[in-house]
Each structure stands twice: as C-alpha cells, then as structure tokens.
Amino acid sequence: MTPEPPVLIVGGGPAGLTASLLLSRHGVESLLIDKRVGPSPLPRARGVHSRAMEILRVCGVEPDLRAVELPITPGAQFQADLTTEPFREDVTSTAKTVVSPCDGLSVSQDVFEAVLRDHARAYSPAQLRTGVLLESFRIDDGGVLATVVDQHGGGTTDVRARWMIAADGARSGVRRRLGIEMHGPDDLGRQTMIAFRADLSSWTGARPRGIYFLTDTGAALIWTHTDDRWVISRPGTTTEDDPAAAVRQVLGLPDLDVEILAASPWTAAAQSASQYAQRPVFLTGDAAHRFPPAGATGVSAAMHDVHNLAWKIAYSNDGTKLLDSYADEREPVGRQNADETGAAWSRLFSGNGSPFSGRSLGQLDMGYQYRSAIIADDGSPDADPPGSDYRQNAAPGCRAPHLWLNDGTSTIDLFDRHFVLLTAPPGDPWRDAAGRSVGVPVDSHVVPEPEWPELYGVEPDGAVLVRPDGHVAWRSRTGSTDPAADFRTAMSTCTGI
Numbered sequence: 001m002t003p004e005p006p007v008l009i010v011g012g013g014p015a016g017l018t019a020s021l022l023l024s025r026h027g028v029e030s031l032l033i034d035k036r037v038g039p040s041p042l043p044r045a046r047g048v049h050s051r052a053m054e055i056l057r058v059c060g061v062e063p064d065l066r067a068v069e070l071p072i073t074p075g076a077q078f079q080a081d082l083t084t085e086p087f088r089e090d091v092t093s094t095a096k097t098v099v100s101p102c103d104g105l106s107v108s109q110d111v112f113e114a115v116l117r118d119h120a121r122a123y124s125p126a127q128l129r130t131g132v133l134l135e136s137f138r139i140d141d142g143g144v145l146a147t148v149v150d151q152h153g154g155g156t157t158d159v160r161a162r163w164m165i166a167a168d169g170a171r172s173g174v175r176r177r178l179g180i181e182m183h184g185p186d187d188l189g190r191q192t193m194i195a196f197r198a199d200l201s202s203w204t205g206a207r208p209r210g211i212y213f214l215t216d217t218g219a220a221l222i223w224t225h226t227d228d229r230w231v232i233s234r235p236g237t238t239t240e241d242d243p244a245a246a247v248r249q250v251l252g253l254p255d256l257d258v259e260i261l262a263a264s265p266w267t268a269a270a271q272s273a274s275q276y277a278q279r280p281v282f283l284t285g286d287a288a289h290r291f292p293p294a295g296a297t298g299v300s301a302a303m304h305d306v307h308n309l310a311w312k313i314a315y316s317n318d319g320t321k322l323l324d325s326y327a328d329e330r331e332p333v334g335r336q337n338a339d340e341t342g343a344a345w346s347r348l349f350s351g352n353g354s355p356f357s358g359r360s361l362g363q364l365d366m367g368y369q370y371r372s373a374i375i376a377d378d379g380s381p382d383a384d385p386p387g388s389d390y391r392q393n394a395a396p397g398c399r400a401p402h403l404w405l406n407d408g409t410s411t412i413d414l415f416d417r418h419f420v421l422l423t424a425p426p427g428d429p430w431r432d433a434a435g436r437s438v439g440v441p442v443d444s445h446v447v448p449e450p451e452w453p454e455l456y457g458v459e460p461d462g463a464v465l466v467r468p469d470g471h472v473a474w475r476s477r478t479g480s481t482d483p484a485a486d487f488r489t490a491m492s493t494c495t496g497i
C-alpha cells in the first residue's frame with residue numbers, strides 16, 4: 001500500500017496538473033498519476049483564455065508561459081485556401097485588457113502542460129507519477145481504495161486516498177465506473193486532425209493569424225510551434241487517405257513540401273455530465289464535460305473546475321456544504337458551456353462576426369455567476385444574462401472584478417489561499433470583525449483606489465468577501481450597525497462551517 005495522500009488525482013492533463021498545483025499551494029498533499037509518459041503527439045488545444053491565465057498568474061506560472069508563447073497575430077481569417085485573399089477577418093477584441101490583468105495565451109497544449117508539470121513538481125506536497133494507470137477503484141468509509149499499475153514493470157499497488165479527482169479526460173474510466181451519464185449530443189461531426197511540418201511563411205508571414213478558416217474544404221489551420229509545426233482539422237475521417245495529400249489539398253498548395261507528424265480522427269461533442277461528484281470522487285475537465293473547439297474553451301474550463309474545487313478540499317474538514325457546492329456551482333456552468341459552444345460550432349463557418357449568439361466568449365470565460373448554499377445571495381439581478389458582453393460585476397457568485405492597484409498589482413493578485421475582505425478606507429469596523437473571525441484565515445485589504453466602491457457595487461462603508469478562488473462570497477453594500485455579527489453570519493454561510 002502506497003503511503004496515504006489525502007487526494008489522488010487521476011490524469012495529468014490541464015485539469016490534473018492545475019489541481020496538483022493548487023492543492024499544493026493550499027498545503028494539501030496529493031498523488032497525481034497519468035498513464036502517459038510523454039506528451040500527446042497531437043498538440044490539441046492552442047491556448048487558454050484570460051481567466052485561466054489569472055489563475056496561473058496568482059500561482060506564479062505566467063512568466064514561464066509568456067516566455068514560450070507563440071507570436072501570433074490575434075484573430076481569425078477566412079479564405080478559400082491559403083493561396084487566396086482573405087474575404088473576412090475577425091480581429092480579436094482587445095477589450096479584455098480592461099477587465100483582466102491577463103491576456104489569453106497562445107501556446108500548444110503539449111508545451112503548456114510541460115510548463116505546468118515543472119511548476120507542479122516543484123511543490124513538496126505533490127507527487128507526480130507518469131506511466132501509472134488507474135486500473136480500478138472502490139469507494140468505502142475511508143474514501144477511495146484505488147489499484148494502480150506501473151506500466152513499466154513496477155507492478156500493481158493499492159493507493160488509499162480520502163478524495164479522488166477524476167481528471168482522466170473525455171473517455172473518463174472513472175466516470176464510466178461510477179455510472180455517470182453524459183447529457184447532450186455526442187456527435188456534432190467527425191473530423192480528422194493532421195499535425196505536420198511545413199514552411200508556410202510565404203503565405204502567413206512571420207506572425208500567422210490565430211486561426212485560418214479555409215472555406216473550400218471547411219478546414220481550420222492553426223500554427224502550433226515556432227519550428228514550422230501546424231495542424232489542420234477538416235471534416236471527415238480520412239486517416240486511411242494520404243495525409244500529406246490532404247494537407248496540400250486543404251491549403252491549395254499541390255507542391256508543398258510536407259512532413260506528417262501525426263493524424264487522428266476526433267468527434268466534436270457538446271456534453272456535460274449528469275453528476276459532477278459522487279463523493280468522495282469529483283469529476284473535472286473533459287471527464288465532466290466535452291465541448292467542441294468553437295471558442296477553444298476546453299482547457300480553460302478544466303482549470304476553472306479545479307480552481308473551484310481545490311480550496312474546498314483544503315478547507316473542507318469533511319464539511320458537506322462546502323464539498324457539495326462543487327457540483328452545485330460547476331455543473332450549470334459546464335452545461336451552459338456545452339450548449340453555447342455546441343451552437344457556435346455549427347455557425348463557425350457561416351455568417352459574420354462571432355458565432356456565439358447566446359452568451360459571448362467573454363461571458364463564458366469570466367461571466368458565470370455561481371449560485372449555491374455557500375454563496376450569500378444579496379438579491380442583485382442576474383449578473384450574467386445572455387445577449388450581452390462580459391461586464392465586471394461583484395454580485396455574490398461572480399468573479400471578483402480586476403482593478404489595477406497603485407503598486408502595479410491587480411485585485412486579482414489578492415485572491416490565493418485565504419478568504420479576503422475588501423473595504424474602502426478606513427474600513428476599520430469590518431476589518432476588526434474579520435480579525436475576530438475564527439475557523440478560517442481571512443485577510444483584510446483596504447482598497448484606496450477611488451473607483452473601487454462603484455466597481456464592487458458598494459457604498460464607501462460597505463465590504464466584500466472574496467473566496468480563495470476569487471469569486472465573491474458575500475457583500476454588504478453599506479456599513480452595518482453590528483459588523484461583527486454580520487461578518488460571523490457571512491463566514492458561517494460561505495464556509496459551510
């Protein structure tokens with residue numbers, strides 16, 4: 001029997017690696033296993049959005065990722081094939097820089113995971129073992145008893161853990177073993193992805209577009225690595241054909257010198273699990289939801305899941321309300337993302353402008369509002385209505401808004417391991433109340449910036465309590481005659497203790 005880690009993480013993709021990193025920052029020991037040893041031969045995702053980068057900024061990972069970022073020209077370009085003039089260009093809005101300290105990141109998933117893995121390994125509470133397969137598990141009173149197999153001759157071992165995070169991808173064996181169904185369409189069209197190396201600089205320039213939609217063949221072309229590596233994804237499952245011929249045909253370049261690196265069929269799906277947890281097991285990332293790549297939200301959502309979960313495991317003390325809130329908060333978001341990206345997938349090549357007609361991509365990334373027993377609803381109207389673009393909002397359940405502070409940091413940088421109470425100066429009554437809080441650590445922060453009260457929807461004597469995952473847990477729009485009692489009640493609600 002392997003020494004007992006409180007948390008067993010199954011899968012070392014973006015969800016599992018981020019879970020390891022975040023649990024370590026909370027001082028929680030974990031064992032991550034992944035059956036793979038090396039990176040996937042297909043780069044899959046080519047980047048993450050701003051909210052995921054905020055999580056990585058707080059963890060100190062962002063500089064290493066920016067160092068390997070691809071110098072793309074943001075936006076999408078539509079043309080018949082690579083040799084023809086574009087007939088439409090969708091330039092990515094720069095509005096996000098106002099609402100976030102982080103731009104999205106353009107880097108291939110294999111490179112992204114390598115950087116995450118190095119950071120995850122650097123924390124002493126984390127063990128990461130590759131080439132190790134979860135063979136089976138059972139749930140009992142002590143948590144989970146898992147049987148794992150070292151695929152390189154190390155034999156079979158039992159691992160006991162209090163909690164298990166299923167981060168084992170779209171075909172999740174954990175999910176299937178628990179009998180959890182997926183809801184939503186599982187076949188929105190079959191595609192073939194081909195990774196190849198070719199010098200396309202004569203047609204794309206030195207800073208290629210984020211994505212090229214090549215409308216003659218309905219294919220997408222994406223630059224993945226600076227050493228002339230690219231992928232195309234095109235409708236149909238044509239791995240039996242000559243992939244080099246397929247690449248040349250899609251690009252409209254019959255004489256192109258092409259080196260094929262990998263080719264694989266895949267099926268677009270827009271699904272979300274009927275249950276996100278069967279305690280003590282939590283489904284995260286693609287194990288919980290599968291989105292078509294319209295808007296490229298899969299990796300980001302995987303990271304949002306574990307960001308929501310990690311602090312709850314750290315703070316739970318087995319508290320039911322706190323752990324139940326993972327599924328209560330993330331399941332509606334997963335379902336909504338599946339619906340929105342599923343609808344957008346069918347509109348990718350048609351019409352003008354964004355294929356998102358319900359919630360915008362910015363809303364999917366940052367606009368969702370959690371509602372659960374540990375969010376102290378203050379009666380504000382829905383902060384995330386469909387049909388509008390993302391606007392920062394500090395209503396309970398929302399991501400706490402970004403504001404640049406005088407020292408050059410962002411409010412986002414304050415939300416890491418502890419609950420944080422924000423007030424305008426002087427804030428003494430609330431800070432005194434937070435100082436007397438028992439049970440969980442609360443950091444108090446006085447925000448002198450004059451924009452803060454309006455941005456956070458409070459009077460200058462109000463207060464906002466933000467969770468370790470950067471979502472607003474409670475706010476008092478005004479001062480209180482008994483801040484200590486109000487704060488105690490808020491903490492009790494928001495921690496479930």
Ligand SMILES: Cc1cc2nc3c(=O)[nH]c(=O)nc-3n(C[C@H](O)[C@H](O)[C@H](O)COP(=O)(O)OP(=O)(O)OC[C@H]3O[C@@H](n4cnc5c(N)ncnc54)[C@H](O)[C@@H]3O)c2cc1C
Pocket residue numbers: 010011012013014015016033034035036044045046047109132133134135167168169170173193266284285286287293295296297298299300302
């Ligand atoms: C063709 C394609 C294109 C995509 N394009 C994009 C895109 O542009 N943008 C985007 O955001 N997303 C994209 N995605 C989706 C993105 O790759 C996933 O959303 C993301 O990888 C999910 O991360 P994850 O950690 O949940 O799962 P995964 O990355 O799938 O990781 C799961 C891990 O679990 C391991 N594992 C599985 N079973 C076991 C077991 N029994 N024991 C031990 N280990 C196990 C696997 O080896 C794997 O490493 C694309 C996906 C595909 C297939």
